[in-house]
Amino acid sequence: MRSPLTLLVLLVAAGCSSAPPSPTPAAPAAVDRADMRAHFARATAARDALLDGDVEAMKQHARWLADHGEDEAAKVRGPVHFERMKTAAQAVAEAHTLGTASRALADLATACGACHQGADARFEAPKPLLPPMKDELQAHMARHRWAVDQMWAGLVTPSEAAWARGAQSLAEAPLHAVDFALEGLDAKLVPRATTLHGLAADAAAAPAAERGAHFARIIATCGGCHRYRPAPTP
Ligand code: HEC
Ligand code: HEC
Structure with a gap:
């Protein structure tokens, strides 16, 4: 495997053989955009599987990200972030707890965003x-999902506006005991809903460098409550 530095040296050497070194560096090689979109799809699928409590699917998507061939053109644009992305994907694939998986997944998204x-x-x-x-609970959850999508875009893109939209929306009025009772759900879950909304308010105010940690706590809270959700009726 050639390091980015070797590649650079080779490129420079190739340039030298025909003409004197030019003062303006050549434009970097094009990044495979379809491959980047595949990264986005896989990382998002891993996140959704975590929210659903589907550990096997989460690990499978993370494994793809960890083992996927290296696009040198992307890697040279941020070798440190590239390695961080691979390490984080590996950590998601090997995680044993929801908390560890959530932190690794947030770190993955942060690495994408840092390189971009x-x-x-x-x-x-x-x-x-x-x-x-x-x-209704379903409508409330659909907005939660939308909010997590926006915060995710806030980390991966990265985008201040998307992060703020998502975190602010998630901080909206939490579900109440009465909503749970109407849905026939365990009232013990209510404090989790309140916790989530408090976390969202903190996340909305968090500086960029701390957003990954906030995101990890939020998705762990979603996934933690979904464990107790009634099994879908066949
Ligand atoms: C080492 C650097 C690097 C890392 C890490 C990285 N990307 Fe990218 N990504 C790029 C570059 C550079 C572009 C811009 C490509 C262009 O405009 O030609 C890009 C573009 C994209 C695009 C836009 C593609 C399009 O259709 O134009 C998406 C989506 C994307 N990246 C997703 C991700 C995700 C998700 C991750 C993390 C799992 C990630 N990237 C990690 C460098 C990186
Ligand atoms: C307090 C517990 C609790 C928390 C916290 C929670 N959920 Fe849920 N969620 C539920 C329950 C219960 C259901 C099942 C609703 C049903 O099937 O009627 C559900 C279902 C969902 C659904 C499927 C909705 C549908 O129409 O079937 C999505 C999407 C969802 N949650 C997203 C999220 C996201 C994203 C978060 C975190 C930001 C989150 N939830 C946090 C309890 C919770």
Whole structure:
């Protein structure tokens, strides 16, 4: 495997053989955008599996990210972030607890965002419409999902606006005991809902460097409550 430095030396050497070194560095090789979109799809699928408590699916997607061939053109744009991304994907694939998996996944998203920021390669993340403001549990959860998507885009892209939109939306009025009773759910889960909304308020105010840690606590709280959700009726 050639290190980015070797590659650079080779490129420079190749340039020298035909012409004197030019003062302006050549534009970097094009990054495989389809491959980047595949990274986005896999990382997002791992996150959704974590939210659903589907550990096997989460690990499978993380394994893909950890073992996927190296796109040198992307790697040279941020070798440190590239390694951090691989290490984090590996950690998700090997995690034994929800907390460890959540932290590793947040670190993965942070590594994506750090490389994009450093390489001046921010991209336009999908911006789905906010689901309707209804009171039912399902509508509330659909907005939670939307909020997590926005915060995720806030980390990966990275985007201040998406992070703020997501965190603020998640901090909206929590579910109440009465909502749970109506759905036939265990009232013991209510404090988790309150915890989540407090975490979201903290996340909205968090400086960029601390957002990964906030995101990890939030997705661990979603996943932790979903463990107790009634099994879907066949
Ligand atoms: C080592 C640097 C690096 C890392 C790490 C990295 N990317 Fe990228 N990514 C880039 C660069 C550079 C571009 C811009 C490509 C361009 O505009 O030609 C890009 C572009 C993208 C795009 C836009 C593709 C398009 O259609 O234009 C997406 C989506 C993306 N990255 C997702 C991710 C995700 C998700 C991760 C982490 C799992 C990640 N990237 C990790 C360097 C990186
Ligand atoms: C206090 C417990 C609790 C917390 C915290 C929680 N959820 Fe849920 N969630 C539930 C329950 C219970 C259901 C099942 C609802 C049903 O099937 O009727 C559910 C279902 C869902 C669904 C599926 C909705 C549907 O229409 O089937 C999504 C998506 C979802 N949650 C997202 C999230 C996200 C994202 C978070 C964290 C930001 C979160 N939830 C936090 C209890 C919780």
